[in-house]
Amino acid sequence: MGALSLSSVSKFFGDQVGVANLTLDIEHGQTVVLFGHNGSGKTTLLRMLATLSRPTDGTISLDGTPLSRDRPHLRDEIGVVSHETYLYDELTARENLRLHARLHGVDPDRCAERLDAVGLTHRGSDPAGEFSHGMAKRLSFARATIHDPEVLLLDEPFSGLDRDSRGRIVARLRDLDDTTLLVATHDLDRGFDLADRVVLLADGRRVGDVTTATCAGPAAVERTYERRVAGSTG
Amino acid sequence: MSARQYLRVVREVARKDLLLELRGKRRFNGAGVLALLIVVVFSFAFVRQVESGAVVGRGSLWIALVFGAMLALSRGIATEETNAAIEGLLLAPVDRSAVYLGKVCSATVFVTVIGWTALVGVTIFLNAPFPPAVIGRLLVVFPLAALGFAAAGVLLTSLTLNSRLRESLLPVLLLPLVIPVVLAGMELTKATGPFLASGWFRILLVYDALVALAGWLSFEFVVEG
Numbered sequence: 001m002g003a004l005s006l007s008s009v010s011k012f013f014g015d016q017v018g019v020a021n022l023t024l025d026i027e028h029g030q031t032v033v034l035f036g037h038n039g040s041g042k043t044t045l046l047r048m049l050a051t052l053s054r055p056t057d058g059t060i061s062l063d064g065t066p067l068s069r070d071r072p073h074l075r076d077e078i079g080v081v082s083h084e085t086y087l088y089d090e091l092t093a094r095e096n097l098r099l100h101a102r103l104h105g106v107d108p109d110r111c112a113e114r115l116d117a118v119g120l121t122h123r124g125s126d127p128a129g130e131f132s133h134g135m136a137k138r139l140s141f142a143r144a145t146i147h148d149p150e151v152l153l154l155d156e157p158f159s160g161l162d163r164d165s166r167g168r169i170v171a172r173l174r175d176l177d178d179t180t181l182l183v184a185t186h187d188l189d190r191g192f193d194l195a196d197r198v199v200l201l202a203d204g205r206r207v208g209d210v211t212t213a214t215c216a217g218p219a220a221v222e223r224t225y226e227r228r229v230a231g232s233t234g
Numbered sequence: 235m236s237a238r239q240y241l242r243v244v245r246e247v248a249r250k251d252l253l254l255e256l257r258g259k260r261r262f263n264g265a266g267v268l269a270l271l272i273v274v275v276f277s278f279a280f281v282r283q284v285e286s287g288a289v290v291g292r293g294s295l296w297i298a299l300v301f302g303a304m305l306a307l308s309r310g311i312a313t314e315e316t317n318a319a320i321e322g323l324l325l326a327p328v329d330r331s332a333v334y335l336g337k338v339c340s341a342t343v344f345v346t347v348i349g350w351t352a353l354v355g356v357t358i359f360l361n362a363p364f365p366p367a368v369i370g371r372l373l374v375v376f377p378l379a380a381l382g383f384a385a386a387g388v389l390l391t392s393l394t395l396n397s398r399l400r401e402s403l404l405p406v407l408l409l410p411l412v413i414p415v416v417l418a419g420m421e422l423t424k425a426t427g428p429f430l431a432s433g434w435f436r437i438l439l440v441y442d443a444l445v446a447l448a449g450w451l452s453f454e455f456v457v458e459g
Binding site for chain 2: 050051052054080082085088089091095105
């Protein structure tokens with residue numbers, strides 16, 4: 001469970017290209033980093049995978065089932081940590097988690113354990129609107145994983161986080177052995193250690209696919225990326 | 235997806251909206267006060283010039299309700315825009331029409347409360363107490379009119395979500411759409427005749443059913459980019 005497959009997926013916004021003819025297979029339990037500059041199509045791709053946006057063309061499948069079919073059921077397999085937290089500022093941290101637990105039909109008592117996992121037990125009764133960016137992001141992470149999804153989509157999960165918050169999230173991600181992770185980032189230093197693969201995106205197109213075990217590190221991948229981008233535009 | 239799951243999401247979305255309102259009173263503070271102010275303006279503008287207090291009362295009641303409801307709907311979607319919270323709801327593992335129905339339920343409650351607030355204002359400021367028979371029928375008419383508003387309003391506010399023109403677009407789109415509700419409401423607030431058998435009551439029922447059905451069927455496509 002948790003294998004993703006994209007076949008010739010494209011997304012256009014009028015004349016603008018979001019994602020162009022992308023084909024990609026991600027195995028169950030794999031951690032894939034989507035790397036690219038701003039506007040390279042990372043967020044557009046994640047939104048399509050999250051069923052928040054429909055592809056203009058092509059097919060996305062989860063465990064062989066196209067996302068266009070049986071979307072409600074497939075949504076239960078997906079968790080999303082976005083730029084935005086998807087939290088209600090007036091609700092407390094605990095109420096936010098309980099809401100999402102109930103929406104996914106899981107036991108709301110799980111919230112206490114999830115709050116503890118992201119180090120927010122002592123702030124459980126405080127409104128989410130009073131949280132710092134890092135705390136809100138940690139709470140958002142707890143929200144996204146409350147239903148133990150098979151696939152976790154993370155859009156710039158480390159941006160704006162201090163070392164402590166980043167460490168907590170990385171530790172939680174390392175615990176998710178059986179979960180397929182897709183991490184979109186423009187900062188390869190953060191996230192490279194987690195990755196099995198790095199998919200390079202530019203202008204909505206895949207310009208490279210690197211296995212981290214066989215490459216020299218994030219700097220080498222970034223050099224490859226810049227070379228490919230220069231090659232594709234030149 | 236079972237019916238139980240679906241209804242659970244409807245209930246949770248509605249409950250969340252009501253809890254947010256109880257906590258922040260963002261909608262009622264704005265919309266309720268606006269409704270009362272409209273009634274006050276009417277009381278200054280018309281009460282001495284128009285002979286029939288009942289006519290002014292009916293008119294101001296429904297105009298106050300329309301604008302109060304519009305403000306309430308606009309504030310409701312603003313809450314969902316903050317932190318893109320509505321996208322969290324859209325990730326629930328049920329058909330997205332459940333989110334629509336949940337929001338329609340909560341909006342119906344808000345608009346009904348605004349209606350009663352406007353009625354209190356009309357009674358005090360316009361000195362136009364409606365006969366008990368009218369008050370009795372408003373117990374039925376307000377929720378039905380509120381349902382029509384809510385069904386159309388939730389769909390349109392979702393359509394204009396993330397639009398910078400939302401504040402101006404919403405009245406332009408919503409007002410023409412709810413004209414049948416306003417006309418039916420005005421007619422049904424008259425004291426004469428049995429209202430359950432009247433054509434206006436049937437129009438209100440059919441309008442509610444059609445708009446709610448259209449919203450229920452199209453919500454997924456409206457919110458999905």
